[in-house]
Amino acid sequence: MTGEDGDDGSVIRRGRFSGGPARGFMSSLAADERIFDADLAVDRAHVVMLASQGIIESEVAGDILAALDDVEAAGHDELSGGEDVHEAIEAAVIDIVGTDGGKMHTARSRNDEVATCLRYRLREDVLETLDAALALRESLIETASKHTETVMPGYTHLQPAQPTTVAHFLLSYERAVARDCARLMCAYDRINESPLGSAAFAGTPFDINRELVAELLGFDRVMENSMDASATRDFLAETLSALATHAITLSGLAEDLIIFSNKGFVELSDDYSSTSSIMPQKKNPDTMELVRAVAGDAVGELTGLMTTLKGLPRAYNRDLQRAHTHVFRAVDDVSEATAVAAGAVASATWPEDALADAAGDGFSTATGVADLLAMAGLPFRTAHEVVAEAAAQSTGTPDVATLDAVATDVLGESLFTHVTEAAVEAALDPTESVASRDSLGGPAPTAVESTLSTANDELSLDSAAVADARDSLSAAAESLEEEVSEYV
16 A cells, blocks of 8 residues: 555556566555455545536546446456555556546545545454454353352462452453453544545645545544645554553453463363363363463554654655554454454353362451451551461461460450451351452452443443444445445
């Protein structure tokens, strides 16, 4: 994909720019297959606008639009050589129509054409990624709803920390993916602006109607400054940044599932596992390892894009030909990884007995005991000291007698001066400990139910927003088709 107009020996470029070993290096025709349909749509909308404004004759517009139908039917593979898909399509139209076919390029440059095609195609890609992310959120919510009381160990620094539940764990990722969706939706909003009509960068003297073209292509608005419209690729950077952030969320989920699989805390379905080529007993979480690796790819693509964009002068530079490929590679990889993660979560088995047995490992209820003493009136630091000393004197979880003996040494009075033995026993129990932490966002079943309700409501709203965006694009495509039919 290129910009700037010139010659290379085709009907588009002639004379001094007719050949040489650099011509192949400069060509992006093969890579541009992804935006073949986008270019056809942009061409059609532009030609309809030119005819409606009286800039080209209706008969010529009809001939060009009919030729574009022929080009579409033949497909990208039938395009002749050229620097990019835009030039190749225009050359094909001129071959069919004759010199009047060149009128399709009136009042535009490949600079604004390229930018428009990228935005047109990337919208669909972002919506597909959002579909996958919404499916992942649904999978996390549905699985969490089945495990609101499934107690499991929670970790910090990969060390046993506090007991929690499978639902609380899964919803922690659902909330993160929800934010990833919000970032992608914000990126979509800024993608969905039309640069067409900005020409090379300085606008055009023709009496064009940029708003009409934007409407026919389903864009929400036109970009105000023609130099910015043709030159900027910040929409690529924003989208790829959101994709990389989402890939990092996926990587964290994958890492946890890999570790839990190792500990026997979760079993992935055979559909999301593999075995060894030599050790038949193995069941490896290979899909999650690949999901984890996608984050590195996405971050690498973001680094490549940002390095390309760094320091480019206004308005168009050929470096931009290599910018968009980073985003398209990443959007494919991240969308696929998201779908795989959703399937893995939905089909995984969580062994409740094994999780419950491990939930109290490492005296994970220590904080609960300290909280109990603090709630009884002791300064938290004093309560912390009592529990810490009891932990130091014990292997595993200390019993009530040890806690009382330590309290007598530290406080000069029995533990039961402040709390009942039954309350201490409850605080030492992982299930009771979880149930007690019912603050907003906490792991107690009642708190998790509230989070589930919020997550479901937001999922419905986000799903509706994505559906509305798709409906808007479909309506615009139908409108463009109707306008084209008036000429063909």
